Amino acid sequence: MHKKENLVVIVGPTAVGKTALSLTLAQHFNGEIISGDSMQVYRQMDIGTAKATEEERSLIPHYMIDIMEPDEEFSVAIFQAKARQLISEINHRGKLPFIVGGTGLYIQSVTHSYQFSEADQDPELRDRLQLFADTEGVEALHRRLREHDPITADRLHPNDVRRVIRAIEIYELTGKRMSDHQHQAAYSPYNLKIIGLTMERSKLYERVNHRVDLMIEAGLVEEVRQLLDLGYSPDLLAMQGLGYKELIPYLYGEITLDKAISDIKQRTRHFAKRQLTWFRRMPEISWYDLTEPESHEQVFQTITCEMEGMFPFSQNI
Template identity: 55%
Template sequence: MTKKQSGRTKLLVLLGPTASGKTRLSLSLAQTYGGEIVSGDSMQVYRGMDIGTAKATPEERRLVPHHMIDILDPDEPFSVADFQETARREIQAIADRGRLPMVVGGTGLYIESLCYDYRFTEAGSDEAFREEQHRFALEHGAGALHTRLAATDPATAAKLHPNDTRRVIRALEVAHLTGVPLSEHLAGQTKEPLYDLCLVGLTMDRALLYERIERRVDQMMEEGLVQEVRRLREAGYADSLVSMQGLGYKEIAAYLRGELTLNDAVALLKKSTRRFAKRQLSWFRHMPDIHWVDVTEQVNFPQQLQIIHAIIAGKL
């Protein structure tokens, strides 16, 4: 069954920082509950960006249907509002098939906007202002633009990576147009769940998480991350694209431009990914209703599954 007496669709959400083991658990849970997986990752929507985004492998996708993966070319714009609309359609279609929709990922804003009655500000746009901010970033660097946002809206700045120029500019634009920081607009959200939600969060010892991140980066390099980024650039995708500013792509592109040695690029990628995981956890800690499961002891996978099954039984 995919609905409760409330009439709301059941939705299982598995979230956690990068490299915490979501993929393995999600496949097991989907097979147990007749689920289909909706990616909650802001980068996996892009075709040709497989290694750096740690997409489920073709073999894994044959085991369980996956959605919101490979739906756009890297130069196509895709906002969180676009994600919300598209993913909600996928969730409804899965439920209509009598299957259990499962959202799996680590992009906190995307997942939160999907699960709750999350309405985006209707501030409109100011193209001249956007262009002005973009020129400022090109001239002074993304860090300087981020510092400008921190002075205007420190709460939003704390959640955005300095290299996420598009979202930094949008936050500045909202404040410019409305006189109210984006964080205050978001704080006014009621966050009423749209689904019968079961949110399961994965957590682990921070040192182990960082060790797993470093191993994952090493594995990405072995799998051909440099070749993947080179192919994208040769296909005409500019380094300035939002997609190409993603973790892994930005650092390797800098190496390919001759700005970093390969060792320095890898070290920077590991450092940036550790920081990203910290921001993910910070975001999730402020989300309501998450049932946290400690997966530090990887050998206890069967026991962890039992804990998650008990959580699901109590919610869905």
């Protein structure tokens, strides 16, 4: 029987503490980290995507960071293929691969072997759907998807126009829903440990607000200004990311900086709530509460004991 490759996944809402735990566990278990965040792949988008710092990356090798330009197309299928290859390479080096991030579909595509549609593309149909979104609004486009494919509509945010259009396109071309094309294995192909981090909601929202303040102090406004100065369109999917989309109207003189910051905080809080909703649907996740700072060491010890039983040859002893 073919031996399954090892894989550890750390998930949870933004600002909950995934990065700190991943560094500690990766050092203890001789691991290497694959970013499971759909925005960290983009170069020149560092502050708003909360990438691991250069110092953190010097401690533990990190992958799937800074591999695309902001105007290059990136998809869950690309992520799946690249992550699978990295997992095999890390295992073959005798290391333990960790996927760390909050983009649920990207992570689940790897842990449970989603198979994606190969339906043809219709540029003319895409143009019509984009025009519909531009004239009627993204919510109207999203409602159009929901009429045919409520499962995919639940998964995609209305602002993710490119993927909403793709889902409608698949239905129009094949008569089948995107959710029909995406098959998920009942069991993971990996020897898998999924760690879910959670926190009492008011405490999490405090951390979200504080993180946004720190990003502003670190120069997020200048980061967005530089992207615009380099000619990247505000309509790019990358520029719709948290912290980028909200600052563009400020840089165009349409709103105040206080309003932009308030919008970032509110949208990030809503995003954190959606992340938790997504991950709660994954029954394999073992959940750990980080609400109380004094409990963090005990959480680490508990996870370590559980992992030592699963990955006895990956410990850095």
